Amino acid sequence: MIISILKDAIASKYESFVMQDSKVSIDTNVIIKLSKFPEFMQLIRDDKDFKFDILLDHTAVDYIDENVFHLVYHLYSSSYNHQVIVLVEVPRDKPVVSTLCNIWRIAEWQEREVFDLFGILYNNHPDLRRIFLEDDWVGFPLRKNYKDNFMLEK
Amino acid sequence: MENLNSLSTNNQAVILTNLEKILNWARANSLWPLTFGTSCCAIEMMMATGSAHYDLSRFGAEVVRVSPRQADVLIVAGTIVKRMAKPLKMLFNQMMDPKYVIATGSCTISGGPFIYNSYTTIRGVDKLIPVDVYVPGCPPRPEALFWGILVLQKMILQNSLFKNKKKRYRPVLAALPEGICIEEIHSEMKNILKSKKYL
Amino acid sequence: MTIHLKTLNEILHNLDEKKHWGTKEYFINMGPQHPSTHGVLRFVLKLEGEIIKEIIPILGYIHRGIEKIGESVSYRNFVHLTDRCDYFSSIINNWAVSRTIEQALNMETNDRIETIRTIFAEIQRIQSHTMWWGVFGMDLGAFTPFFYGFRDREFLTSIVEETCGSRLTMNYIQPGGVLYDIKSNFIKRIKQYIQYLRPRIEEYEKLISDNVIVQKRTENIGILPSEKALSFGSTGPVLRASGIPLDLRKNDSYGVYDKVKFSVVIGTKGDSWDRYWIRIEEMRQSLNIIEQLVDNIPAGKHMVTKYTTKIKLPVGYHHSSIETARGILGIFVASDGMENPYRIHMRSPNYNNLWSITDMAVGLKISDLVTIVSTLDLIIPDVDR
Numbered sequence: 035m036i037i038s039i040l041k042d043a044i045a046s047k048y049e050s051f052v053m054q055d056s057k058v059s060i061d062t063n064v065i066i067k068l069s070k071f072p073e074f075m076q077l078i079r080d081d082k083d084f085k086f087d088i089l090l091d092h093t094a095v096d097y098i099d100e101n102v103f104h105l106v107y108h109l110y111s112s113s114y115n116h117q118v119i120v121l122v123e124v125p126r127d128k129p130v131v132s133t134l135c136n137i138w139r140i141a142e143w144q145e146r147e148v149f150d151l152f153g154i155l156y157n158n159h160p161d162l163r164r165i166f167l168e169d170d171w172v173g174f175p176l177r178k179n180y181k182d183n184f185m186l187e188k
Numbered sequence: 189m190e191n192l193n194s195l196s197t198n199n200q201a202v203i204l205t206n207l208e209k210i211l212n213w214a215r216a217n218s219l220w221p222l223t224f225g226t227s228c229c230a231i232e233m234m235m236a237t238g239s240a241h242y243d244l245s246r247f248g249a250e251v252v253r254v255s256p257r258q259a260d261v262l263i264v265a266g267t268i269v270k271r272m273a274k275p276l277k278m279l280f281n282q283m284m285d286p287k288y289v290i291a292t293g294s295c296t297i298s299g300g301p302f303i304y305n306s307y308t309t310i311r312g313v314d315k316l317i318p319v320d321v322y323v324p325g326c327p328p329r330p331e332a333l334f335w336g337i338l339v340l341q342k343m344i345l346q347n348s349l350f351k352n353k354k355k356r357y358r359p360v361l362a363a364l365p366e367g368i369c370i371e372e373i374h375s376e377m378k379n380i381l382k383s384k385k386y387l
Numbered sequence: 388m389t390i391h392l393k394t395l396n397e398i399l400h401n402l403d404e405k406k407h408w409g410t411k412e413y414f415i416n417m418g419p420q421h422p423s424t425h426g427v428l429r430f431v432l433k434l435e436g437e438i439i440k441e442i443i444p445i446l447g448y449i450h451r452g453i454e455k456i457g458e459s460v461s462y463r464n465f466v467h468l469t470d471r472c473d474y475f476s477s478i479i480n481n482w483a484v485s486r487t488i489e490q491a492l493n494m495e496t497n498d499r500i501e502t503i504r505t506i507f508a509e510i511q512r513i514q515s516h517t518m519w520w521g522v523f524g525m526d527l528g529a530f531t532p533f534f535y536g537f538r539d540r541e542f543l544t545s546i547v548e549e550t551c552g553s554r555l556t557m558n559y560i561q562p563g564g565v566l567y568d569i570k571s572n573f574i575k576r577i578k579q580y581i582q583y584l585r586p587r588i589e590e591y592e593k594l595i596s597d598n599v600i601v602q603k604r605t606e607n608i609g610i611l612p613s614e615k616a617l618s619f620g621s622t623g624p625v626l627r628a629s630g631i632p633l634d635l636r637k638n639d640s641y642g643v644y645d646k647v648k649f650s651v652v653i654g655t656k657g658d659s660w661d662r663y664w665i666r667i668e669e670m671r672q673s674l675n676i677i678e679q680l681v682d683n684i685p686a687g688k689h690m691v692t693k694y695t696t697k698i699k700l701p702v703g704y705h706h707s708s709i710e711t712a713r714g715i716l717g718i719f720v721a722s723d724g725m726e727n728p729y730r731i732h733m734r735s736p737n738y739n740n741l742w743s744i745t746d747m748a749v750g751l752k753i754s755d756l757v758t759i760v761s762t763l764d765l766i767i768p769d770v771d772r
Contacts, residue, residue, distance in 0.1 A: 112617065119704065139620075151454075188459055227449055234537075240537065275419050275448075279420060302451045306452045
């Protein structure tokens with residue numbers, strides 16, 4: 035499939051950006067170091083070989099045992115017709131990452147959704163507040179240690 | 189209502205009745221619903237009220253109003269979540285007496301497929317407003333909604349306006365027509381599942 | 388006593404114009420219960436007179452937490468939940484989850500299954516577009532298209548109900564096949580329907596598309612240029628109206644789409660008129676697809692695996708996408724090898740199409756806002772999941 039060829043191509047071209055040792059034992063994905071992350075996203079959008087101009091999706095996965103969040107970015111290129119998933123690993127007790135609003139405009143609202151449900155903070159975001167839940171809701175529902183008396187557990 | 193031919197002169201008919209029955213009859217046959225659809229059941233409600241195959245205007249309930257001040261019956265269709273509870277209560281309070289509520293779909297009866305592990309769904313709209321008729325289904329067919337409206341019309345005709353004004357009749361589950369009881373349906377379902385014709 | 392009569396001109400001449408005749412800015416709420424917001428969507432508008440200065444959508448009035456529920460149900464039960472999100476075309480949503488699971492497990496399905504799935508997906512697309520057309524007419528003020536759109540959808544609903552058993556939430560495409568085999572009446576009824584709908588679309592074009600009022604109300608309203616459309620993450624007819632030929636049925640073929648001939652409809656300017664006639668043209672293309680497929684359904688089983696086997700995906704990330712009537716629906720699964728997914732996420736097309744309105748509607752009037760929201764074709768339970 036197209037994706038695995040892309041992963042190797044990206045990993046070989048941007049070798050200094052890729053993180054080699056991840057705490058979660060999931061293989062075959064492009065995991066970027068947190069410190070070089072915004073630079074990498076700008077490069078990969080303007081790169082002539084890849085040209086990722088649509089940010090299809092942004093979400094997060096909570097690994098409570100390994101104490102990290104994985105932030106997932108799904109990129110698609112409309113000119114070359116290929117896609118890739120880029121990951122960033124963020125520590126669970128300090129979940130801060132920089133925003134991508136200047137690169138893709140839809141990131142503003144996708145990041146608001148992830149903040150609302152997971153509690154991940156974004157640097158330089160113009161308007162970071164809750165979107166689905168009320169403004170005075172306590173807690174972040176999609177985390178694994180979320181407790182709520184209202185919920186009926188099966 | 190009695191039709192007394194003996195009182196008629198020159199072949200004119202006279203009907204004797206009392207005021208309650210006339211008012212109840214007028215009220216039951218001209219219910220004006222309020223558009224309140226949040227999710228999938230709203231489509232079946234629109235099919236019932238607005239479309240050409242299933243015609244609600246023969247029961248008098250065709251005129252669907254948007255403003256709660258002009259509406260009689262609130263047909264709640266769709267899941268109610270915590271954030272929507274306050275506008276729903278406001279709409280119900282703005283409607284004028286006498287008003288009725290029909291709860292369509294399983295999301296409004298008990299929470300539907302979103303009962304377990306959902307942090308926002310309210311499990312049943314009767315925790316917020318008093319309901320008169322429950323129409324089950326996911327989503328209920330338009331004919332099921334018609335049955336619910338006919339049951340509501342019967343309830344209105346039996347209601348008394350001047351004595352016992354505050355008395356509310358027990359809410360009704362509008363699923364079975366008269367003469368059929370639940371045990372018959374259970375036995376029919378058992379036979380179907382045993383024969384294994386489906387799946 | 389003298390009577391001093393002032394003429395109107397003198398009075399107007401003396402007044403200070405800006406103080407008395409100007410307009411102020413104010414906020415108005417287009418609330419969750421509204422006849423033309425297509426569901427429970429709330430807008431807070433900052434208006435000056437009737438011109439919109441800023442628009443703020445407020446969501447969350449139907450947020451049921453489907454992704455949290457998905458962590459405690461099995462994969463087969465999650466298919467049942469997805470068709471309550473975009474309920475105008477629910478069979479296509481089921482296909483997204485099934486495609487993800489089949490790709491992750493390397494499950495091969497046979498030709499009969501894929502042909503039946505393609506036919507039903509195109510039927511749902513026609514249903515969704517006729518319904519959209521009816522509601523579009525109603526939003527502009529014409530009530531007749533509402534009846535026509537619902538009537539055409541109703542014919543298809545009864546055909547689909549004969550096979551699937553339900554009118555709105557079908558739960559039909561499962562991982563491993565389809566739930567029931569098609570009935571014997573199906574092919575004949577579908578052919579009759581194609582003969583019925585083709586001349587009707589010409590009639591509808593004369594009714595609405597040739598109407599001067601509709602043309603004036605939709606031309607050059609809500610222009611979305613192509614770079615902005617890409618940056619806002621729009622997909623589906625909204626993106627194709629801006630000139631970008633992105634259609635997953637051609638770019639990343641699934642089902643039997645690579646064996647039928649159809650064309651991808653592209654617009655030029657990106658205004659509301661383009662978004663309108665693209666959908667009418669897509670209805671014609673869907674009819675062509677069904678006509679090519681319905682006579683040659685190959686024989687075979689309708690389900691490859693047993694319905695009661697448990698599904699467990701291998702450890703890792705799995706994802707795939709499908710082109711629905713409104714855009715790209717993607718499913719992303721993070722699995723740890725158990726029966727329930729560890730994390731499952733739906734990339735909803737309507738959530739990403741909505742936010743371009745904060746850029747498109749500034750400087751226009753409220754009635755133009757209604758037109759734009761109507762041509763964006765939003766389903767609010769899909770925005771809020």
